[in-house]
Amino acid sequence: MIKSSKIYIAGHRGLVGSAILKNLEAKGYSNFVTRTHKALDLTDSTAVANFFALEKPEYVFLAAAKVGGIVANNTYRADFIYANLMIQNNVIHQAYLHGVKKLLFLGSTCIYPKNCPQPMKEDYLLTDVLEYTNEPYAIAKIAGIKMCESYNLQYGTNFISVMPTNLYGPNDNFDLEKSHVLPALVRKMHLGKALENNDWEGIRKDLDRLPIEGVNGSSEKDVIYSILDKYGIQQKEDAVYLEIWGSGKPMREFLWSEDMADACVFLMENRDFKDCYADGTKEIRNTHINIGTGKDIAIKDLGEVIKKTVGFKGTLFFNTDKPDGTLKKLTDPSKLHQLGWKHTIELGEGVAKAYQWYTR
Numbered sequence: 001m002i003k004s005s006k007i008y009i010a011g012h013r014g015l016v017g018s019a020i021l022k023n024l025e026a027k028g029y030s031n032f033v034t035r036t037h038k039a040l041d042l043t044d045s046t047a048v049a050n051f052f053a054l055e056k057p058e059y060v061f062l063a064a065a066k067v068g069g070i071v072a073n074n075t076y077r078a079d080f081i082y083a084n085l086m087i088q089n090n091v092i093h094q095a096y097l098h099g100v101k102k103l104l105f106l107g108s109t110c111i112y113p114k115n116c117p118q119p120m121k122e123d124y125l126l127t128d129v130l131e132y133t134n135e136p137y138a139i140a141k142i143a144g145i146k147m148c149e150s151y152n153l154q155y156g157t158n159f160i161s162v163m164p165t166n167l168y169g170p171n172d173n174f175d176l177e178k179s180h181v182l183p184a185l186v187r188k189m190h191l192g193k194a195l196e197n198n199d200w201e202g203i204r205k206d207l208d209r210l211p212i213e214g215v216n217g218s219s220e221k222d223v224i225y226s227i228l229d230k231y232g233i234q235q236k237e238d239a240v241y242l243e244i245w246g247s248g249k250p251m252r253e254f255l256w257s258e259d260m261a262d263a264c265v266f267l268m269e270n271r272d273f274k275d276c277y278a279d280g281t282k283e284i285r286n287t288h289i290n291i292g293t294g295k296d297i298a299i300k301d302l303g304e305v306i307k308k309t310v311g312f313k314g315t316l317f318f319n320t321d322k323p324d325g326t327l328k329k330l331t332d333p334s335k336l337h338q339l340g341w342k343h344t345i346e347l348g349e350g351v352a353k354a355y356q357w358y359t360r
């Protein structure tokens, strides 16, 4: 890419897409094409074809997808497989038809088997069964990797894929039910702290992002108590109790979204599909690259880190009716390290930055 290259960032307002745009701007790129979801629904094949014909981008970062946490993935299984297959099929195929010079596809580490050897190397893809809670999403992501590889092998395109671990940062989704664990717990503990401090103004301000449905005859406080209870935040006598889904035992690896964006731009600048041929292998497969820190933490301990950062003093409890998901999914980022890129933000600093962003 040169600084004047025409770059399309699909999903530029999301967690990753916004960080990619910011990173590119900081590096002096300036010729961007963007569309909101409302302006261009990427599941609409005709609209996507018209968009590529009109804009003819030279480079594409495909950071638009239907994304959510464990419960959203497990509940809206049809939506996750349909939307993700459609978005990536449309964008990757049109990128091929319109001669895009390079495209970056974003997968996820949930593509690896449920009981994958740890840490997970790129070559462990498709060696065993997937985790059930996000199988439809993972299958769409695997299809995306294989689509990029297949177009490269048959048509000579230059489409590369990355498999990021769990991400967090500015513009994350803080929905109390559909989001990922880290933003969910940041918000829940923020609400828990407000409740233990009797900060009703703070609670009201936060819940403004939710529809507060009035219940006939109930006081506003009762309505708020019932909303908080629905999301696992309860006040009993003088203490506040806060629910953590599952057993707290699963291990997860977290990467700051701006580090993730920096890795994506680094690879767009430094890695081509043809580099996969370097070792002389005839069967070209598993050409994607893991993006992670190589360090993980138990959900229970993540809860303690967030609790300390937010300043919540209540009690955490575990709801084992909610799914644990995969027990461990730690990336092996050595391929990326060998190429010369490593993360910079550790979890403690990242959680503090995420909380600062949420309460900005």
Ligand SMILES: NC(=O)C1=CN([C@@H]2O[C@H](COP(=O)(O)OP(=O)(O)OC[C@H]3O[C@@H](n4cnc5c(N)ncnc54)[C@H](OP(=O)(O)O)[C@@H]3O)[C@@H](O)[C@H]2O)C=CC1
Pocket (backbone or CB within 6 Å): 010, 011, 012, 013, 014, 015, 016, 017, 036, 037, 038, 040, 041, 042, 043, 062, 063, 064, 065, 066, 067, 083, 087, 106, 107, 108, 109, 164, 165, 166, 167, 168, 171, 172, 173, 180
């Ligand atoms: N967040 C994470 O922990 C991880 C994310 N990833 C991957 O990274 C990529 C980016 O994820 P993330 O930034 O977290 O997701 P976000 O939900 O924050 O952003 C996704 C973006 O895609 C847009 N989008 C969704 N559906 C459509 C559509 N039909 N048409 C047009 N635009 C659409 C959204 O627009 P709008 O908001 O307007 O709907 C939004 O801007 C995805 O491929 C995801 O699978 C991988 C591993 C972990």
Ligand SMILES: C[C@H]1O[C@H](OP(=O)(O)OP(=O)(O)OC[C@H]2O[C@@H](n3cnc4c(=O)[nH]c(N)nc43)[C@H](O)[C@@H]2O)[C@@H](O)[C@@H](O)C1=O
Pocket (backbone or CB within 6 Å): 067, 068, 069, 070, 071, 073, 108, 109, 110, 133, 134, 137, 165, 166, 167, 177, 178, 179, 180, 181, 182, 184, 185, 243, 244, 245, 246, 250, 252, 299, 322, 323, 324, 325, 326
């Ligand atoms: C990025 C990745 O994200 C998803 O996978 P996941 O890692 O399982 O996602 P998660 O962040 O939602 O949960 C991580 C762990 O944390 C526990 N947990 C505790 N308390 C809360 C909680 O309050 N909210 C959530 N969401 N989880 C909680 C939760 O029970 C689980 O054990 C994939 O579907 C797929 O989309 C994907 O690729």
